[in-house]
Amino acid sequence: MLLEINSKKYKETPEGFKKIVGLVxxxxxxxxxxxxxDIFFGGSDKTLVSDKTVESDKTxxxxxxxxxxxxxxxxxxxxxxxxxxxxxxxxxxxxEFEAVCKNTKIVTQRAxxxxxxxxxxxxxxxxxxxxxxxxxxxxxDSSSKKCFAEYTIRALEGTSDTIKVSGEAKGFLKTSIxxxxxxxxxx
Numbered sequence: 001m002l003l004e005i006n007s008k009k010y011k012e013t014p015e016g017f018k019k020i021v022g023l024v025x026x027x028x029x030x031x032x033x034x035x036x037x038d039i040f041f042g043g044s045d046k047t048l049v050s051d052k053t054v055e056s057d058k059t060x061x062x063x064x065x066x067x068x069x070x071x072x073x074x075x076x077x078x079x080x081x082x083x084x085x086x087x088x089x090x091x092x093x094x095x096e097f098e099a100v101c102k103n104t105k106i107v108t109q110r111a112x113x114x115x116x117x118x119x120x121x122x123x124x125x126x127x128x129x130x131x132x133x134x135x136x137x138x139x140x141d142s143s144s145k146k147c148f149a150e151y152t153i154r155a156l157e158g159t160s161d162t163i164k165v166s167g168e169a170k171g172f173l174k175t176s177i178x179x180x181x182x183x184x185x186x187x
Contacts, residue, residue, distance in 0.1 A: 094145065103179060
């Protein structure tokens with residue numbers, strides 16, 4: 001009897017309300033299924049391991065960089081950092097320039113493209129191989145008190161042509177994560 005009354009009421013309800021109830025029920029069922037799957041097959045162990053790995057990597061890097069260098073780099077604003085005077089970006093003092101150079105490991109694509117303009121063979125190989133760089137490095141030369149960046153353009157498949165481009169790093173780009181070479185003077 002109760003079933004008959006409820007089925008009669010259900011048949012009398014508007015179609016729009018039935019669709020909303022069905023959508024809410026389907027959404028609740030999907031959420032419950034994913035919660036159950038997360039409980040049995042959840043990746044909580046993986047996140048703990050990866051968090052520990054990230055923390056250990058951070059402590060290793062922290063130990064390598066002295067506190068004074070960290071303070072210098074963290075005090076610099078985000079954006080372009082230049083050794084030369086410019087209306088765009090911030091001009092670095094010689095000590096800031098040295099600290100940034102010693103802690104920069106990445107060369108931006110913009111710096112690579114700019115340095116390739118003066119070297120036609122490097123530019124051609126760079127475009128032909130799909131803009132791939134084999135390796136790059138940034139080094140501080142204490143005798144000349146200059147920062148040098150170099151990179152090797154990967155050879156095309158089937159050839160052994162690799163071109164090493166090097167030059168003086170004159171500008172950097174500071175992001176919230178790291179600092180990168182922004183401008184290479186190689187002419």
